[in-house]
Amino acid sequence: MAPPTPLLAVRGSEGTSLLCGPPSSCLSVSVSVVKSSDGSLVSTLDLPKTSLLDFSPLNRVLVTWQVYKTQNSPQAEANLQLWDVQSGQLIKALYQKKVESWCPSWSDDEQICVRSVNNELHFYENNDFNTIANKLHVQKVSDFVLSPGSQPSKVAVYVPGSKGAPSFVRLYQYPVLGGPTAALANKSFFKADRVSMHWNKRASAVLVTASTEVDKTGASYYGEQTLHYLAVNGETAVVQLPKNGPIYDIAWSPNSAEFCVVYGFMPAKATIFNLKCDPVFDFGTGSRNAAYYSPQGHILVLAGFGNLQGQMEVWDVKKYKQVSRPQEPDTTHFSWCPDGEHVVTATCSPRLRVNNGYKIWHYTGSVLHKQDVAAGVELWEVRWQPFPDSIFPEKAIKYQAAPSEAPPTQAYRPPALRHLPATPSAKLEAKPEPEPPCDPAPVSNSQSESSSGDPETDKKIRNIKKKLKAIEELKEQEASGKVLQKNQLEKKQKEEQLLKELQELQISK
Template sequence: MAPPIPLLAVCESDGTSLLCGPPRCEQYSSFQRDSRPSRYLTFSKDGTLIGWCNGHSVSVVKCADGSVVSTFDLPKTALLEFSPLNNILVTWQPYTKTQDSPQGDANLQLWELPSGRLVKALYQKKVDSWCPRWTEDEKVCVRSVNNELHFFENNDFNSIANKLHMQKVSDFAVSSGAQPCKVAIYVPGSKGAPSFVRLYQYPVLGGPGAALANKSFFKADKVMMQWNQKASAVLVTASTEVDKSGASYYGEQTLHYLGVNGETALVQLAKNGPIYDVAWSPNSLEFCVVYGFMPAKATVFNLKCEAVFDFGTGPRNAAYYSPQGHILVLAGFGNLRGKMEVWDVKKYKQVSTPQAPDATFFSWCPDGEHIVTATCAPRLRVSNGYKIWHYTGSVLQKHDVAEGAELRDVRWQPFPDGIFPERPIRHQAAPSELGSTQAAPTQAYRPPALRHLPAAPSSKLHEEEPPQNLRTGPGGEKSLSKTALKNQRKREAKKAAKLEAKPDPEPQSAPAPVSHSQSEASSGSGDPEMDKKIKNLNKKLRAIEELKEQQASGKVLQKNQVEKIQKEEQLLKELQALQVKP
């Protein structure tokens, strides 16, 4: 049986449309276009329903035939969401007070589908975490109320089945997958106490030993928590609003790992700077981090938080795995030029480098073959439109909105896992009438008066780092690719040349260098105290040699280890001074 054809929903200021799938997306004949200005749209998790609000009402229709399921007279609705099994529709409108209603009206409504019956009306002043979160079987629903978590069972919202009493729970994340339900909670630090994230398995929420894992840390004003699909681990990106050192405009970020088996770790990143994006692979065994001052690095880590592959540096700030997990796209959107790097994850081989300037949105099609990029309002109010791509870089369709109109959102119809199988990766561009937009190699600017002259030797502002495989080889050391080894030898030769060219301030009085082996082979001085000092110095120098070997093999050293290596020359001088004493 052939896989279904995905639909693409397009939300514009002049109406809502539903298009029938790639490579070219045409109007879906079973869906009647809504010509009223759209505010928000969403699909149900299984893709069978679509709902949207247009400033007059909220409509829910079936994607298969376009038939209306329910219509709600809710003109002020700004957000809506389906429960995982489509039993409940959640709508939210901004909280307001009036003279007739000084307490305000309940602005969060839970509606039963398809009867349209109001199940529960609640107050939700803040838009953050506005929607209750369900498990996939809808047996447990979680909602944050006054800094504590309320748990409801079997969609019975008239009685609270359980509560998590904790000091000021600021955020939470419910695991994906079936039972048992797991929840990650974040409590910000106060009065000198650290912030912390804890994992619990419902319904065991209190008492000693109830937490599956606990990770505390300082420097956190807010966090972002991401469960993997197998609900075995959580990644926590902790952020501060201000970097007190003044090194970054974006504040400070750290990345932490928590496993349901109790293991926790701080993910060590090889470059200083912001953490732009963190993405779990659909296989739940690896994750990709984009980080560091521009040009940013991108690295894949395993569940032991060990670096598996380093993509080097480049103009990027986002990472997107395909639904099947076999392709990874690294992209630079926003204030960057929209360059995308498409990688074969299994072979770590680059497939293409398309470019989508001014794109503010990216999304994979469920088939794992196509993507959509879009320029949407209010982020950008000019050049609004979208493009359908094949991952090999070919532009299959381009649509620009009419003059005076705005594109608000585009969304692919989701499907359950396994509907679209993984296909072999192609490296040749797919045929297209619009061609491809491969990113051209950048060249340094030369004034017109100098363009006829020979080019001067290039000097780069930033030293670019090439991709390198960091998987552990059979000998226990991390194996580097041929290109990485070649570049590493070049860097080492360059450093050696600089050292040779550096003049010696006192060439006549400089003592001869003493190797570690020579110092250890020398006979004792006869002074026990001096021999003890020499022994300790030799021990520190041996440790530095081991760290230098690890650094040469590609291992990323911690800050204190790098500081130890920098003290080598000082230790050698101390050792030599002790050995020349009479």
């Protein structure tokens, strides 16, 4: 039986629609639940002030959150509601003042649900929210993440440091939550104003990014960041990153045996590490700040979004060979289709309120569908229909671009010449993309240089280019917020003189 075709949900100022499905009204006066298969209405909830909503993993419970308001009475109404999806009946109403960690966390089979309440983690079983089945009390617990996958469930908790004491992350396995030996692993560290915790798919290890708001050395505008590793067998380690600078993104491979880190002052490095925190492959440097593994784990996309130019590097992670290098500026959303063959990029409001729209790509770089919204209309969200992992098996990677259904991008022509027939022009013709490297090694920018025939002249040229490269690195560090030392500023001021010397040497060749 052929796998189904995933639907793409698109939500904007003119409503919510499904590719391959009928539109559904979105008037901000109620919450409607519809079936993605045929668009039929399941239930409607009278919740005009709903700000956030989410489903439980098996779509049995709908969670809605409204801004917590006391109004004129000292006792506010419960603003976190749990609803039965099929019947539309309210299961439980709870209080949730802060938007951080507003949504309860479920295990994949919905046997366990967890939420943070006043420095405690409350555990519920089998969606029975009238009874707290278990509690984990850790003083000043700030954040937690429940593990994915099947039972037994595990939870990672973070407690910030205070009064000279370090911050720490601990791992527990439900239901063993109390006692001095209950923790599976413990990692303490200083210099942490906040953390982000990431379980791998098998729930065997956690990566923790610890960040400070301010770098007291003045080396980085982004503050200081460190990456820590914890395994459920008790092993812990600090992931050593060979380049200084911020950690932009980390991504676990779906095989749970390796992870990718994007880090360092621009141009950023990207490196794959194994479970011993040893580097496996280095992709070199590039204009990138994000990493995305395909659901099957056979393809990795390294991308530069946000204030970067939207360059995407698509890699075959088994051969460490680059497949394609598409580009999409102004991208605010990127996600893989469950089939591991397609991705969607989108420009959404409120991040960007102009040029909203989305594109569906094949991983070989071909644009299969493009949709721009009309002027004055906003696109808010784009999301793929979820599927179980077993539905879409891994397919062999293709290096030849898939046929594109979108009109090809043409070279720019001035308005005064657009009524004339196109003629070949060296300035207007697009240069072909260079072939990706076949060897499993990082992309290198070095090129073979012609020799002058004079070894002494060649040596001088190489030395000058080396100095110019060092000056470029200093300029990048200064642009990222680093304060340069006096000797570094003096070195930077010699750039013009070095360029002149290089030009004279090259002319003499």
